[in-house]
Amino acid sequence: MEKSQDVEGxxxxxxxxxxxxxxxxxxxxxEALVRRYLQEQSLKEVGAALGVSDAHLSARALAGRIKKGxxxxxxxxxxxxxxxxxxxxxxxxxxxxxxxLASLHWFHE
Numbered sequence: 001m002e003k004s005q006d007v008e009g010x011x012x013x014x015x016x017x018x019x020x021x022x023x024x025x026x027x028x029x030x031e032a033l034v035r036r037y038l039q040e041q042s043l044k045e046v047g048a049a050l051g052v053s054d055a056h057l058s059a060r061a062l063a064g065r066i067k068k069g070x071x072x073x074x075x076x077x078x079x080x081x082x083x084x085x086x087x088x089x090x091x092x093x094x095x096x097x098x099x100x101l102a103s104l105h106w107f108h109e
Contacts, residue, residue: 040086054093059100061087066106 025033044054065071065085072079080094088094101107 036086040089043087054087055096055100058087058093058097059104061085062094062097062101063106 043057062071062080065080065088070083077091077094077098080088080097081090088097098107
């Protein structure tokens with residue numbers, strides 16, 4: 001499979017924008033971060049093309065984590081985004097996911 005020049009160019013541009021703190025990481029760690037970023041962006045672009053909101057993509061990711069038993073029965077919002085999971089890696093994404101799942105009655109108090 002051949003990589004698109006746009007992806008390669010984006011990867012190179014992103015690597016060039018890393019700040020001093022990230023430059024201290026080894027090449028393998030930097031490459032892993034870039035791959036994760038590109039994967040997350042791709043998921044969002046596909047979702048947008050299909051008319052699926054970012055919140056629904058995050059909710060699906062959270063539902064998968066819950067089904068796998070990776071989320072405790074009682075959890076705080078920060079417990080989700082501190083794991084750094086794709087589509088749940090910041091407060092806004094985790095909150096949006098919880099809001100969608102709450103509207104579908106996935107949670108109880």
